[in-house]
Amino acid sequence: METVTRFAPSPTGYIHIGNVRSAIYPYLLARQNKGKFILRIEDTDRERYVEGATELIEDTLKWLGLEWDEGPVVGGDHGPYFQSERLEIYHEWAKRLLAAGRAYSDDTPPEKIDEYRKQCTEAKKPFLYRNYRPSELNYEFKEGVPIRFKAEPKDYDWVDAVMGPMHAGAETQDDIILIKKDGYPTYNFAHIVDDALMQVTHVMRGVEYLSSTPNYLALYEAFSLDVPVLVSLPHILAPTGNKKLGKRDGAKSATEYRDDGVLPEAMLNYLACLGWNDGTEQEIYTKEELIDRFSLDRIQSSGARYDETKLLWMNGQWIRQIFDTQGARALYDRTAGFWPESADNYSEEYRLQVLSIIYDRLKTLSDLKEMTAYFFEDPEIDTDMLKNNKFLKKLSEVEIEDLLKKTIAKLSEISEWNEDVLQDALNALLEETGKKPAELFSLIRISVSFAPFSPALNLTLNTLGKDVSLARLNAVARSI
């Protein structure tokens, strides 16, 4: 049987990274088995619906490279893929249950239900609506009246691919609402119908649905459906506390990370390995490797804490990996929009060269903005920075001036300006002046960049070019 998985978010806002993993795992499983990955939009809650959320979801999946085989935009044989466009289907399925005496229209006023619930809460007992079920049941489909499942509670045993063998008693099943009074189905009902119609073989979702599973099992049974493989994914925990990572912890959307210069490879890699591993000590995985190695039985059953530091470390690894294995050009192609504005005035070739000497310092692509500004515009001379430098503060102004002059003289003589010649010249200068590298090099480095840090001195000078380097050194010499 073909493996069919799905990601079924509700469009209530952006999907934050805590949820993205629920898209990654089904995607990996589908690709591994040459099956299908479906995107289905669960927009049955009209009050929480957020305009534009669907586009945000699509953007996120596209950015991460999680292309879907059926769903919005691409279509498919089992559409529509918006639940709001499938109301007739749910009604029809509900009517089947009504006809079979397994569901009933229930117009008990909400206040009454709240009262029952309150009684239970006060008595410290779980609330089960079926204990308050009306004695006369209405099996007619009625507009504007909720339809409830008529539970026939019993014991269930099933296997969760992550949690293992599960057991639940009769107390876990209730008369859940199938169709709300506004005619929209509840999640509990709609996903069962859709998964069946779309031939979904693996249902992956957060552990919070584990408690409701017996109700789903009852529904599958009532419709004589095969139960798909059930996969409960543990929560991703916020950096502090023990709560699930959520928007109110400031959980960013995946696209925010994109805009901050995180590579999709790194995001995918990090999230996939948060709560899953292949048993080896490998840390960096390409998407293809993840597809190849992924397995349900190695998904962790406990929650995993989200650690942005490790994400950023991984991003740095990916930046270097792309540069080293695919070339400077490949990395450069990812940097559009991350350069300082002044970089626009320079050629692509020059920016490429800057990238080549700075790339191993990047944690995110957005670091380019602050780390490369002095390559594109003359820095403001900050004599305090020179004087307060820990290596330079022992030197007098006269000494500094003298060193700058000697440096200018030496560099002026160079006719073939390249990194090797520069290194030789710098070494010669070191010998002539008798200064330590820490002193001389810091002086030159700061004079041409006025940046807290920069690449190796000969590389920086080489990229800057002879004219710019000398001009900056002269400017500093004059202002001492």
Place this chain on the structure above:
RNA sequence: GGCCUCAUAGUAUAAUGGUUAGUACAACGGGUUUUCAUCCCGUCAAUGUGGGUUCAAUUCCCGCUGAGGUCACCA
């Protein structure tokens, strides 16, 4: 409160009866002619607790503790 789930260093995890409990991030220290980073080397650091079973428990069983989920006309 009922039901359910989870439990190895600060974090993510490896090891499913036998290892000096491994790896990575972080932290700390050192090296690579300046800085920051990369890279390399090193240090610190863990089986929640109490009982069993066993020659032997991180691993199997039970109690406890702790954490989380769920008990919506939200998903």
